[in-house]
Amino acid sequence: KNEVEQSPQNLTAQEGEFITINCSYSVGISALHWLQQHPGGGIVSLFMLSSGKKKHGRLIATINIQEKHSSLHITASHPRDSAVYICAVRGETSGSRLTFGEGTQLTVNP
Amino acid sequence: KAGVTQTPRYLIKTRGQQVTLSCSPISGHRSVSWYQQTPGQGLQFLFEYFSETQRNKGNFPGRFSGRQFSNSRSEMNVSTLELGDSALYLCASRDTLEAFFGQGTRLTVV
Numbered sequence: 001k002n003e004v005e006q007s008p009q010n011l012t013a014q015e016g017e018f019i020t021i022n023c024s025y026s027v028g029i030s031a032l033h034w035l036q037q038h039p040g041g042g043i044v045s046l047f048m049l050s051s052g053k054k055k056h057g058r059l060i061a062t063i064n065i066q067e068k069h070s071s072l073h074i075t076a077s078h079p080r081d082s083a084v085y086i087c088a089v090r091g092e093t094s095g096s097r098l099t100f101g102e103g104t105q106l107t108v109n110p
Numbered sequence: 111k112a113g114v115t116q117t118p119r120y121l122i123k124t125r126g127q128q129v130t131l132s133c134s135p136i137s138g139h140r141s142v143s144w145y146q147q148t149p150g151q152g153l154q155f156l157f158e159y160f161s162e163t164q165r166n167k168g169n170f171p172g173r174f175s176g177r178q179f180s181n182s183r184s185e186m187n188v189s190t191l192e193l194g195d196s197a198l199y200l201c202a203s204r205d206t207l208e209a210f211f212g213q214g215t216r217l218t219v220v
Binding site for chain 1: 168
């Protein structure tokens with residue numbers, strides 16, 4: 001079993017839909033990151049969470065430390081949101097080392 | 111502030127050759143981590159450098175090595191390249207908690 005599990009692996013939505021991507025992890029963490037990767041490879045950090053909830057524009061990320069679970073929500077999805085979304089955790093004693101989920105390929109159709 | 115800069119962006123090498131990739135972190139960041147991304151294995155941690163010292167190392171063979179200079183710029187080297195080393199190599203620099211990724215170097219071994 002991977003230390004970081006994401007679901008779903010693939011997600012297709014219509015423009016305007018509300019989207020949720022889930023991440024579960026099995027280790028104690030100091031932080032959890034949500035990352036976005038577009039074709040071409042570059043990764044953008046969307047959120048870094050250690051507790052609670054963060055919001056940036058149409059994106060919302062939540063984390064429940066006790067349940068070892070985080071969700072990324074996209075409201076009013078748009079085709080430009082199409083990308084791979086990756087959950088990554090930093091273990092409590094692992095310095096900068098990140099462990100990644102397998103990613104969720106999101107496609108938003110117009 | 112300039113972002114994380116990786117050079118070169120693309121590289122084609124022949125089996126058996128060696129390669130050096132470069133990463134310039136965000137000014138003031140002393141931690142640099144390297145990751146390999148392949149379709150089969152996803153994103154995997156290679157190593158982390160902090161103030162010129164390797165602080166953490168992933169599960170990769172000794173052909174993969176790195177170093178960090180006094181200006182925090184980092185290089186990674188892969189010797190005796192194998193076809194399986196074809197991948198996107200990403201580096202990330204970190205301040206206290208947030209990680210910032212470069213665009214990556216896409217290495218193709220033929």
